[in-house]
Amino acid sequence: MPANKPVVESRAAVASVAIAPLAVAACVALGACAAPPLMPYSTDTPPLVLAPASEAGVQDGRARFREIYCAVLEARGRGLPDYRPCEEALTHIGVEPASTGRPVDLGPSKRRLIAAVVPGIGYECFESWLDPPGTVAQHVRQFGYDALRLKVDALSGTENNARQIRDAIMAMPLDAGAPRLVLIGYSKGAPDILEAVVTYPEIRSRIAAVVSAAGSIGGSALANDAEQYQADLLRYFPGATCGSGDGGAVASLRPAARKAWLARNPLPRELRYYSLVTFPQPERISSILSSSYDKLSRIDPRNDSQVIFYDQVVPGSILLGYLNADHWAVAVPVKRTQALIASMFVTQNAYPREALLEALLRIVDEDLETRPR
Numbered sequence: 001m002p003a004n005k006p007v008v009e010s011r012a013a014v015a016s017v018a019i020a021p022l023a024v025a026a027c028v029a030l031g032a033c034a035a036p037p038l039m040p041y042s043t044d045t046p047p048l049v050l051a052p053a054s055e056a057g058v059q060d061g062r063a064r065f066r067e068i069y070c071a072v073l074e075a076r077g078r079g080l081p082d083y084r085p086c087e088e089a090l091t092h093i094g095v096e097p098a099s100t101g102r103p104v105d106l107g108p109s110k111r112r113l114i115a116a117v118v119p120g121i122g123y124e125c126f127e128s129w130l131d132p133p134g135t136v137a138q139h140v141r142q143f144g145y146d147a148l149r150l151k152v153d154a155l156s157g158t159e160n161n162a163r164q165i166r167d168a169i170m171a172m173p174l175d176a177g178a179p180r181l182v183l184i185g186y187s188k189g190a191p192d193i194l195e196a197v198v199t200y201p202e203i204r205s206r207i208a209a210v211v212s213a214a215g216s217i218g219g220s221a222l223a224n225d226a227e228q229y230q231a232d233l234l235r236y237f238p239g240a241t242c243g244s245g246d247g248g249a250v251a252s253l254r255p256a257a258r259k260a261w262l263a264r265n266p267l268p269r270e271l272r273y274y275s276l277v278t279f280p281q282p283e284r285i286s287s288i289l290s291s292s293y294d295k296l297s298r299i300d301p302r303n304d305s306q307v308i309f310y311d312q313v314v315p316g317s318i319l320l321g322y323l324n325a326d327h328w329a330v331a332v333p334v335k336r337t338q339a340l341i342a343s344m345f346v347t348q349n350a351y352p353r354e355a356l357l358e359a360l361l362r363i364v365d366e367d368l369e370t371r372p373r
Contacts, residue, residue: 038221038299045256046263050310057316058275061363063097065320066090068366069359071104073352081135081336082350084324089352091279091322093309104362109144111368113208113361114180117149118165119331120187120216121249122231124154128239131337139354145361150183152192155231157248158261161188162195169196169203179208182364186331187306188253190215191261194314198265209364210271210314214278214304214323214330218311219258221299222292226250255311262315273317274364278304280326280348288345289326304330320363325351 054060070086077083137147150168152161169181185193190212197204228250235242251257267273279302285293289305296303303309306327313319323330326348335342335349342349 038224038295039255040224042256044260046260048259053310053313053319056313058313059318060097061274061318061367062321063099064102064366065359065363066096067099067102068104068363069321069355071106072355072359072362075106076355076358080139080352080354082352083355084350084352089324089356091281091324093279093322105366106362107143109361109365111178111208111365112144112146112180113182113365115140115145115147115182115184115357115361116169117147117184117186117331118152118161118189118192119149120189121253122154122234122237122242124151125234125240125242126237128241129237129338130332130334132333133336135336136354136357140358140361143358145358147357152189153245153249154234154242155228155247155249156245157252158188158191158195159199159252160246160248161192162199165192165196166200166203169206172206174206178368179206181207182209182211182361183207184211184213184360185215186213187327188216188249190217190312190314191252191258194265194267195261197268197271201268204268204271207271208368209274211274211276211360211364212312212314212317213276213360214307214327215275215312215314216253216307217258217275217314218262218308219253219255220296220307220311221255222296222306223250223253224255258311267314267316272364272368273314274360275313275317275319276330276360277309277312277319277322278307278325278327278330279309279322280304280324280329284324284329284348285326286328286346286348288347289328293326318367320360323351323356330356 069090073086073089140147150165152164183193193210197207197210228247231250232244234240235244285305293303293305296305296308300308304327328334328346329349329351333353334346
């Protein structure tokens with residue numbers, strides 16, 4: 001046993017150094033370490049109702065998405081990282097529509113869609129530590145698609161980031177023909193995108209579709225007890241280059257702010273919207289996120305550790321599916337680059353993201369082909 005002691009001590013030392021900033025990220029990003037109440041009493045709210053998605057103009061596209069996602073997973077198999085069988089990658093919720101039975105085209109894309117991802121709160125602060133491998137973009141490029149990330153402030157509010165999205169889109173070369181840009185908003189990136197398409201009509205003709213992936217569409221109650229100075233601690237993450245921005249990130253994620261914005265701002269009808277919701281089985285929550293999951297469970301246990309499942313759906317969108325993944329697993333590949341930390345703390349981070357993005361682009365491709373804008 002003594003021969004193993006230096007190894008054990010080395011692992012513990014590495015973990016103690018790395019877990020401190022990771023714990024800060026888990027704690028302050030959406031107030032997981034703050035005290036109750038999660039939903040304070042307030043009369044400053046638009047009239048609200050919790051109703052079935054179909055009553056909010058949401059179309060149920062789960063059957064076709066399941067067919068496409070399952071076909072991609074089966075065809076690519078274990079050749080892709082973090083493979084899961086289809087039944088483990090998706091969560092069955094209620095009664096799904098019957099399968100369409102239509103064949104799935106896994107050949108080259110005709111429309112050559114470009115996925116432009118807008119990340120969530122704090123991403124720029126820990127991106128260099130995370131050092132994402134870029135395999136998702138490499139994978140979809142094999143089939144004529146492309147993927148890139150739109151840079152937005154890590155700690156600014158939605159108005160500021162919407163302007164940055166607008167500027168980035170207008171600076172892109174305008175291709176002839178149908179628009180190819182699929183804006184994918186992860187977490188806070190989703191309301192950033194919605195604010196952009198509402199505020200800046202000049203970008204709409206360049207956009208093929210808008211997707212919310214684990215988006216904070218209705219906000220998160222965890223933000224109610226958080227303060228911006230806590231999120232600002234992410235600036236001290238190892239290697240962080242992010243600034244404080246306008247200091248509005250946390251306030252823009254509070255449910256009252258998000259729902260009031262939705263009430264005041266009807267979404268442009270000429271765009272197509274899709275929603276991918278993270279709805280993990282409880283055992284799929286990483287250990288470091290269990291406290292925020294438990295806290296949000298005081299309102300509803302059907303959450304991904306940051307956002308309740310019904311607050312992730314864009315009104316009037318096509319609901320594509322419920323992913324059996326927690327909030328980080330769907331988009332933040334800790335396990336890929338920080339294996340030791342993942343094994344101890346971010347324990348449920350493995351998810352087939354390459355297959356997911358391919359399936360997402362394929363269903364948007366197919367939908368735009370059969371139902372042109």
